[in-house]
Amino acid sequence: MAALLVAGFVGLFSETALNIAFTELSHIFSVDPTTIQWLATGYFLTLGILVPVTGILMQKFTTRQMFMTSILLSIFGTILAALAPGFELLLVARIIQAAGLAINLPLTQNVIFTIFPPNKRGAAMGVMGLVMLAGPALGPTIAGLILDTLSWHWIFWATIPFLLFSLFFGIVYLRNVNEIRKVSIDALSVILSTIGFGGIVYGFSVSGVSGWTSGTVLGSIIIGVLAIIIFAIRQMKMENPMLNLRAFNSPLFVLGVIMSFITFFNMLSMLVVLPMYMQMALLMAAFTTGLILLPGSLLNCILAPTIGRLFDKYGPKAVITPGTILVAIAYVLYTQFETDTATWLIVVTHIIMMLGIGAVLASVQTNTLNSLPKRYYPDGIAITQTIQQVAGAIGIAVMVSVLSAKQTSFLATTANELPQAAAAGSSLVFIISLVLAVINIVLSLFMKKPTHQ
Template sequence: MNQQAKIVSIVNEPIKTGPIMAALLVAGFVGLFSETALNIALGELSHIFNVNATTVQWLATGYFLTLGILVPVTGILMQKFTTRQMFMTSILLFIGGTVLAAAAPAFGVLLAGRIIQAAGLAINLPLTQNVIFTIFPPNKRGGAMGVMGLVMLAGPALGPTLAGLILDTLSWHWIFWVTIPFLLFSLIFGFIYLPNVNEVRKVSIDAVSVILSTIGFGGIVYGFSVSGDAGWTSSTVLGAIIVGGMALIIFAVRQTKMETPMLNLKAFTYPLFVLGIFMSFITFFNMLSMLVILPMYMQMALLIAAFTTGLILLPGSLLNCVLAPMIGRLFDNYGPRAVITPGTILVAISYAVYSQFGTDTALWMIVLTHIVMMLGIGAVLASVQTNTLNSLPKQYYPDGIALTQTLQQVSGAIGIAVMVSILSAKQASYLADVANEPAQAAATGSSLVFKISLLLAVINVVLSLFIKKPDHSVSHKRVKAS
């Protein structure tokens, strides 16, 4: 009782939201930047450490896998430990993993550093959302989540561009070293300004649930991640996905029967939450695969260098950074549908144009279309997340955040694996059946992928028509009734 009263008194004191957001979001940016920055250096690292392409790919796969395994556990950890304890753990993992990776003398050490980095991000992302939904009232959350959406887009989008610049002037180690000052900034600001905003409860962590969650989410992410190399008919791929799926079913059944579940699945009884989950899945499936397929198209079909590719995609990313806070304010002032539906339409239009790209597409056309795409994604991404979590009562925030963040990592891993496999299969069939023209084969494969993404984008347009502002009074009545 005293602990709860202490937390409430802290929350009731004036909170400096600016420094708090800076501490959390700078760390989040570093984590998401690190998620994609190393991709451009995988070829070089393969030669440096004398490992094959399949092995070096684990630097990316291991990152996704760690996020998929650890993010679901954060829902219960945020109830068991204070905000400051979670934050300090996250930052120290970030710093420790980054230093280890930067100084890595062998591939195994570099991989270990990447996994520790990902563990820090697995805590940071749900924690940031939970703090936002605690320190901001509902009518201000759109703006705050808009800024977080900026970070979630800018980090992965700018990663390859900045890493390419670093590789052109310095060694690969500096992809890690350059992030250390930013992490130290987060550490200092968080230590000074971040209060304990969560209510700590005496909850026990169910070991069986943790194991089932790890096997379930980890198995699915692993299965899809290695499908590109092993093939979809591989016993390893099919086995991992099937075992993962079965573990998730058992996990879900167990949660419904526990008095204090690891993840409270009652969030799925709220229709707007379920609608948001579907839209988030499609958005992240399309977005993260697009961030892989579009550079592949430019490099293989248009024969553009990696660094130039990053520069072409830079205007769209920068524009989104500038407009993200404005989009958040529009959400707060005019409601979700006024922002989300136009955003989904812009995304669909962009994919329609992408699908027509060929081997002679003008670079200005790619820049313009990508700007429209990033504007659309910026309008959809944070707004859908905000409305999805707004539909839940406060006590379900940790569970809802853990569910949505886990879904994002899983959908991203699935999206990349599925779309790259489709691109590769279409390329191979074109080269075998039509003509030995690698550039045209890459353009044809990319076009097919973008047509599939267009279909998913149109589904999101339809789903957006059912989005509405949550009625919090109804939510509270339902909680009391239950």
């Protein structure tokens, strides 16, 4: 588990760490802000395309083969990024890094569900939840510190020792635990999956630049949705599907997937919009922003294993419902933020938010997958991981667009009041998120322990 979790942390850290350096990189490489955003879009896009395919790969190749491919891609991509002399090579390196993470995340979950009995999975998934939250949350803070003292290359060099540790530990300790089956990879399913999930992620990712009425955006999303519909119909008719959608026959699985989508939609958009509010409305520096958000992230890391153990002991509803309530309370506080909000209030609100997300995130995932028979684990993991990546991409695109639209309409009536416009835009985003958070509270009331356990 140490080998898998450390590699996963580095991958998720890399997902957000470079975002803080985009302005600097656009000057260094002489490219416009729209182009530099591809360093994030390309990462999301690769995850959205490759994660659905890992469900079948985990049944075709051994645990060690999958791990070695994942870690070597991560190491190669990271070294290439650190040495990249220009934008094009850095983008290629980011795609290779994302390919490593796309294998690591489903593989880690699959190993947890194979080696831990149902009554201990909550604690194990709690640790994985720690990794899934700590990586993206700590990325901007640590990257900000590195940028203040060293060059952007060190954002990548700093992670190499961790990846080498993971490689060494994996070679020595990692065993083959998954069941290998004779499965054939259906080329048409892979193509439909790639066009479907890739089209949706790409369409939403470029919407902030091209605008929602752009032919590229609408065309990509429509083609993506149609490809997924055809993909789903094909999977249901195949004897050995690439992704077994019969997992959706379980009501608890469907409930968990919807809650996961809302959680990731809200969480990843909040991790983008909140720093934007702090920098634009409160005029804080990037590194200061990271430091203010650090206590919530660290507390979540400390408590994640405990939350997992509470899930094992008291069941899903006892942990998930209070978590969803905490998230809603945090959004109520966020909606009140103005241009003169006290720093301590932001710290406290973020702590409440991260505690709530920590209680919801891993617990929902654990219960969702527990509701499936063992043979469906690889498919269930691939489905839930894909939904999370797509939800994140859509959440960031939609909420940043809402923020920008509100800012623009505010500035149209009030000249040169950018901080107030940013506060008004952020407040609208948080109101929408609050509505979704309340829906999650209602859904959590239907959560229960799967009967077959």
